[in-house]
Amino acid sequence: ETGVTQTPRHLVMGMTNKKSLKCEQHLGHNAMYWYKQSAKKPLELMFVYNFKEQTENNSVPSRFSPECPNSSHLFLHLHTLQPEDSALYLCASSQDEEAQETQYFGPGTRLLVL
Amino acid sequence: GQQLNQSPQSMFIQEGEDVSMNCTSSSIFNTWLWYKQDPGEGPVLLIALYKAGELTSNGRLTAQFGITRKDSFLNISASIPSDVGIYFCAGHQPFQGAQKLVFGQGTRLTINP
Numbered sequence: 001e002t003g004v005t006q007t008p009r010h011l012v013m014g015m016t017n018k019k020s021l022k023c024e025q026h027l028g029h030n031a032m033y034w035y036k037q038s039a040k041k042p043l044e045l046m047f048v049y050n051f052k053e054q055t056e057n058n059s060v061p062s063r064f065s066p067e068c069p070n071s072s073h074l075f076l077h078l079h080t081l082q083p084e085d086s087a088l089y090l091c092a093s094s095q096d097e098e099a100q101e102t103q104y105f106g107p108g109t110r111l112l113v114l
Numbered sequence: 115g116q117q118l119n120q121s122p123q124s125m126f127i128q129e130g131e132d133v134s135m136n137c138t139s140s141s142i143f144n145t146w147l148w149y150k151q152d153p154g155e156g157p158v159l160l161i162a163l164y165k166a167g168e169l170t171s172n173g174r175l176t177a178q179f180g181i182t183r184k185d186s187f188l189n190i191s192a193s194i195p196s197d198v199g200i201y202f203c204a205g206h207q208p209f210q211g212a213q214k215l216v217f218g219q220g221t222r223l224t225i226n227p
Contacts, residue, residue, distance in 0.1 A: 006156075042117065042118075042217040042219050043202070043217040048214075105157045106156050108154075
């Protein structure tokens, strides 16, 4: 148990569906992240939020839309995804942006786009 | 973007053997982190290194921050079945933002009982 939870753990959706991934951290951290993990590839950073403000968008397609209502919650809204978007989506959190803080990961949401 | 070269990509060993894996880069890093990922789970932090030359242990695991700041290794002694998984190195580069972690591609460890 890392203190970062993600729901759902598994998701199957069609290309025309709209769904959302949820992440919650219980560590009192101020920064939260979304990563994409595809087979045989390094983890790809998608978005970074610090104190609820987006500080990084790593050239992610607009069919992925993040939302951070507070420092403990992070969402990833999905719409009109493509089959190549199938992957494990990981949420992480860290204390803040000033130090070289380690990041703590949630268990991930395994997404399959049909 | 900058990538970390992690090797080996996979290892098949007997239970009880020692394991060694490493990460290298052409650029310097300010921190090195080692994570382990079990199937169906997210990466879990094993060891964090913050200074060049630093050698840190966590039980049977030992990791070092290379003196050139361009590499790191992770050793596992006397492997046991629960060591199976994928091990990732990751690091922060100077001037790239404290939050941008660069990851290696992982080392998949398989243990034969």
